Amino acid sequence: MAKDGSTVVTGSSKHPTTAKISFLRHFFTRAPSPTTMSATKTKVQSIIDENPVAVFSKSYCPYCNQAKQLLSASGAKFYAIELDQVDDGSAIQSVLADITGQRTVPNIFIAQQHIGGNSDLQAKRGELNTLLKGAGAL
Known part of the structure; x- marks a missing residue:
């Protein structure tokens, strides 16, 4: 000392x-331990399964904010988790990369289906209300 x-x-x-x-x-x-990663995978899957729309986001990300604004403007109920504001955010992002092949945020799911990121969501504007109604988010 x-x-x-x-x-x-x-x-x-x-x-x-x-x-x-x-x-x-x-x-x-x-790297997180296998036990931690298993718990994180369970957490991520629960978020996806229990919410009609799940947005894995970072609070400072402009693309994340655009995606959340579009969902809000359409009146959708959605769950957003800010990965930069939770202790296991990095582990969640790693699990999402394993599940989806996408390492970036936002990482968006509608009706338990991976939509992609903001540009993918924006490209679905024409069918977004139908998707959101089908998911029970409207």
Whole structure:
């Protein structure tokens, strides 16, 4: 332990700050455990199954906001989860990539069917009300 009370992590770097950053990077970027991923997959599937429309989003994403605005303007009831505001957001995004092949947000489901992202939703404007009614979101 250093005199100032901080812990100095030793590693390949001789510079204590670099060693600390390396340690923290490892801690915060390691892959979730299989148990965590299984629980996350169950959570994601529940969100998709229990909501007529599910939007996996990030609060700062302009494409996400456009998609949510279109759904709101059409009067749809939808569930949106902001991945940048939940602890397991990164794990959720990884599970979505496994399920859909899409790593980006928004990741949109209507009636448990993967629609895609904002551009895919916008392309369905003409049939959106029919899709939303069929899903029970209108």
